[in-house]
Amino acid sequence: MTSPTDALARLAESFSGTIGVWARDFQTGKVIQFGAAEESFPSASTIKLAIFYELMRQAGEERLSLDEMRELKAEEKVPGCGVLRDLTPGIRLPLRDLATLMMTISDNTASNMCIDAVGIEAVNRAMDDLGLSGLRLRFKFFRALPGHPVNSAVPAQLGQLMDRIVRHEVLTPAACEEMLAVMKRVQCPFASRYLPGGAQYDRPPEGPVIAAKFGMITGCRHEVGAIWKGDRGFVYCVMTKDCQDERPVEDNEGLLAVGRAVKILYDCFVA
Numbered sequence: 176m177t178s179p180t181d182a183l184a185r186l187a188e189s190f191s192g193t194i195g196v197w198a199r200d201f202q203t204g205k206v207i208q209f210g211a212a213e214e215s216f217p218s219a220s221t222i223k224l225a226i227f228y229e230l231m232r233q234a235g236e237e238r239l240s241l242d243e244m245r246e247l248k249a250e251e252k253v254p255g256c257g258v259l260r261d262l263t264p265g266i267r268l269p270l271r272d273l274a275t276l277m278m279t280i281s282d283n284t285a286s287n288m289c290i291d292a293v294g295i296e297a298v299n300r301a302m303d304d305l306g307l308s309g310l311r312l313r314f315k316f317f318r319a320l321p322g323h324p325v326n327s328a329v330p331a332q333l334g335q336l337m338d339r340i341v342r343h344e345v346l347t348p349a350a351c352e353e354m355l356a357v358m359k360r361v362q363c364p365f366a367s368r369y370l371p372g373g374a375q376y377d378r379p380p381e382g383p384v385i386a387a388k389f390g391m392i393t394g395c396r397h398e399v400g401a402i403w404k405g406d407r408g409f410v411y412c413v414m415t416k417d418c419q420d421e422r423p424v425e426d427n428e429g430l431l432a433v434g435r436a437v438k439i440l441y442d443c444f445v446a
Contacts, residue, residue, distance in 0.1 A: 179443040183209045183436060190432050192394065192418035197334035198411040200444045201341075201403075207440065208331060215309060216414045218328035219390030220256070220281045221397045224336060225310050226289050227357075229298045230274055231350045241271040245288050253317035257282030278388060279360045283316040290315050305345065307332040333399045334412030341386075341401050341410055358386035358400065365389050365398045366411070368434030370441060383408075383445070389433075394418050396429030402441060409444040411437055 187194050187210055195211035233239045249264040259282055268276075268285075270292055276285035290298070295312050302310040309329030319325055339345045340354055364387040371383070387400030399412040413436045420428035 179207055179439050180209060182439045183207075186432060186435055186439070190415070190418070191420065191428060193416050194432060194436065195330035195414045196412070196436050196440075197331040198409050198440045198444070199334070199338050201408045201410070202406075205444075207443070211414075211416075212331045213329060215327045215329055216397065216416050217392060217395050218310070218326045218333075219392045219395055219397055220283075220286075220316075221328055221333055221388055221390035221399050221412075221414070222310065222312050222326045223277050223281065223286055223390075224333065224388050224399060225298050225302055225307075225312060226286065226293065227274055227278055227354060228336065228340070228345070229293045229301045230270065230289055231346055231354060232301060233293055233297070234270075235346055235350055239270065239292055241274070242269050243292075244269055245273060245292070247284070247288070251284060251287060253283045253287060253315075255283040255317060256280060257284055259284035275357050275360075278357050280362050281389070287315040287318070302336075305336065305339070307336055310336065328397075328414070330412045330414045333414070334410055337399050337401060337412065338410040355386045355401070358388060359384060361385070361387045361389070361400075363389075364400060365396065365413075365430050365433040366400060366402065366437040368431065369438035370402075383441070391427075391430070393421050394429070396427060396433050398433050398437070402437070402445070404445045407445045409440060411440055413437060 196209040197212045198207045234241050244267045246267050252260045273285040276282035298312045309332040311327045340351045343351045383404040390397040395416045397414040401410045413433045415429040418429040
């Protein structure tokens with residue numbers, strides 16, 4: 176039987192860019208780490224997991240309220256994923272809903288409003304406190320300065336952040352479960368591409384359940400998340416960079432590589 180490491184090696188050999196994989200089995204604690212798992216990648220939207228964590232942390236310390244209303248201003252609108260960019264300035268949404276938009280449809284304007292609520296430096300300090308200094312938020316989305324380092328993440332560390340949330344090792348169990356409930360509603364996770372049953376959400380044991388956050392920019396496709404099937408499951412982080420396929424399509428080589436890597440992990444830990 177082919178080992179998951181051998182299968183990932185074959186995937187990496189046929190991939191035009193660089194791939195890093197980190198995963199941990201829920202039951203045994205076994206870790207699979209492959210490729211560039213300890214390298215830094217442009218994080219794209221996966222850094223939103225760190226923003227979400229800090230939002231929940233500050234809410235737990237009563238430094239802010241998730242029910243606090245935030246007003247959308249015209250100058251705050253940014254391109255890319257989301258719906259707020261198309262809505263009328265002046266609408267007001269609670270931070271809880273902005274966080275949901277940030278995680279489920281990767282709304283960049285909502286994400287920037289969440290960053291305004293917690294602060295860039297606070298996100299980075301929180302990651303430092305967790306020993307995850309490879310997770311760096313440097314700019315709000317579409318506000319980066321030319322020639323400066325971009326937001327970045329290390330696959331192993333991003334996976335470990337997700338792992339701690341799943342295991343309730345950070346924040347409170349209720350806060351962790353609230354984060355996971357939001358992430359189970361993510362739209363079109365890359366992991367579902369090759370999994371059985373179409374990854375039916377919140378309906379075990381009929382199909383695997385996914386809680387995830389994806390990210391994509393030119394040359395990069397990433398996803399961090401967790402998958403449950405009955406009493407089995409695992410946390411994963413798959414990141415790619417320098418992919419030669421720059422097409423913004425569903426069959427982008429990087430997106431397919433993420434899905435294939437997760438299927439290899441699924442076959443190892445669950446199937």
